Amino acid sequence: MNLLSFTLFLGILVHETSHAKDEDTITLSCPAHRPCRTAFASYNPITLKCDRPENAPVYWQYLDIFHPHARAVTFTQSSGSFPQDEDLDHQEHLKVLDLRSRSVLLSGNLKLLSPRVQDTGIYTCRDEKKHLAYYEIDIQDAQNIYISHARLGHRVHPNTTIDLGEVGTAEVFTVWSGWQPCDRCGMLGERKKVGFCYIKITKNSTVIEEPGPCGLLQSHFSPLQFNHTPELRIETCDGTCHEIASTENEDLTMVVDDYHTYLHADALFRCPMSSIYKPVYWEHGNASFTRLQQMMNNASYVLDKATGGGTLFIPVLNKSEEGVYRCYVDRRLTGRFHVIFLNVQYTSVPQHSSMFMSIITGLSVFLAVLLFVIILQYCKETTDRVIH
Structure with missing residues (x-):
């Protein structure tokens, strides 16, 4: 082959x-x-x-x-x-x-x-x-996956060659899946494909080990050392499709959650049914989350690597980020998270309590000073007795 x-x-x-x-x-x-x-x-x-x-x-x-x-x-x-x-x-x-x-x-x-x-x-x-x-x-290792975006001119991993001495030569390359469907309908979206590290070993132009996944072959050829990681390739796509739009009442909606938190806290959402092998995207109101925005450092959110965006992390929530977050897998709504900020009410400390705390603090300082003077006097008397 x-x-x-x-x-x-x-x-x-x-x-x-x-x-x-x-x-x-x-x-x-x-x-x-x-x-x-x-x-x-x-x-x-x-x-x-x-x-x-x-x-x-x-x-x-x-x-x-x-x-x-x-x-x-x-x-x-x-x-x-x-x-x-x-x-x-x-x-x-x-x-x-x-x-x-x-x-x-x-x-x-x-x-x-x-x-x-x-x-x-x-x-x-x-x-x-x-x-x-x-x-x-x-x-x-999906945590160490290399992500490249065609819109930003990123290159994928190049093939590399490793000299194994008497064993032969190892060619390390990426085997790609096909492109997944565009992740959303009716708007510009993104699509992705997954690539895995593979190796072929030859000697004198003869294949001595058919191409196989890097981890499996590495166990057989101990000299193999390489930095070729799995890859996730992303490009923008036209979200025109002929499917009926997903609604919040569909049976596939796996999670409907009121997410109670505090202003300026962090939020972490996991989209049910998502994986790196499926198209997934998030939206909040009319705003959508894209990998392109994140990779341009123009986003206040993080889409995870391991599941290809199935987890959304928002650090330091501000007031505008309250509301409903939706996630879609295979263009179908599977999760809905309603962020609700809890009210924090601060009550003033009664005047008599404040006065009592001031008295306690003053008394503590006085006792600390008095103890220091006593110790100092004791040390002085001990030193005088030793000298005489």
Whole structure:
């Protein structure tokens, strides 16, 4: 498979997998007879499918590829009591508990609620007889994602080449998804695409390792050192679309919240159902929030990196920022937050209380001075006795 076809294939594999509009996850299907290697962004939910026989119990295993003596360990299963693996060391046991706490089984499919970089590895689904699904997953750091905006003339990461000595040469490059739809209708909006770090290793012009996600290949080739991070590419777009506009009464509105806070406090909103794999935008009244404004340092807000803008942070709220904030995912309203400032009333201190506090303060100062004089006199008398 040449590099061009491989890139196109990965773009389809990662971003044209099925996910319903009322789900916050991207779904990948890799049966055991068709294993795949692909990358995902940390902190964004993913679902790994397991095509099990009807209602058959299954269990999921994880293999930590960075552990030198690792073996596949079961961390979740669809039925029965969970077995205790006595051969696990303390570190492996903690790893299994942590992974289990961030996983949910849905009809045998594995949903990783908040995947992390350290979750990179091999995931397999089994029943009592055989493997049903096989995944080699690289979780790349979305907190460290590089964001570029075409409107500002930003460049994407260039390809880089690393000399591995006798091993060969590593070419590090970005594999891109397709463009997501424009994030809003009826106005100028933004659209984004996600890019992941991939590596191809050659020696004497011969490919010795097919292109694969950086984290997976780095575990096999220890000399690999690079600074190529995942990427988020953004450009402006025409928001003309033929969909019916979203309303506040739609069933997809997951959160309707009265956000009580104080003037000059900070505010943090998390848009339900948002992820880096979906178009998302925010508005407040007639004002909209864009990545372009933020990157031009012309904004009093911050759209987060990890989810591609699914979290909105507003530091030091002023009076004009009171009101309703709405967020849209796939151009549908999913969250509504009403910022309401609490009234703070200050009462004057009664005169007699103020006078009492003044007396107490004066008395404290007098006693402190008196104690100092006594200590000074004692030290002087002690010194005189020593001299004589």
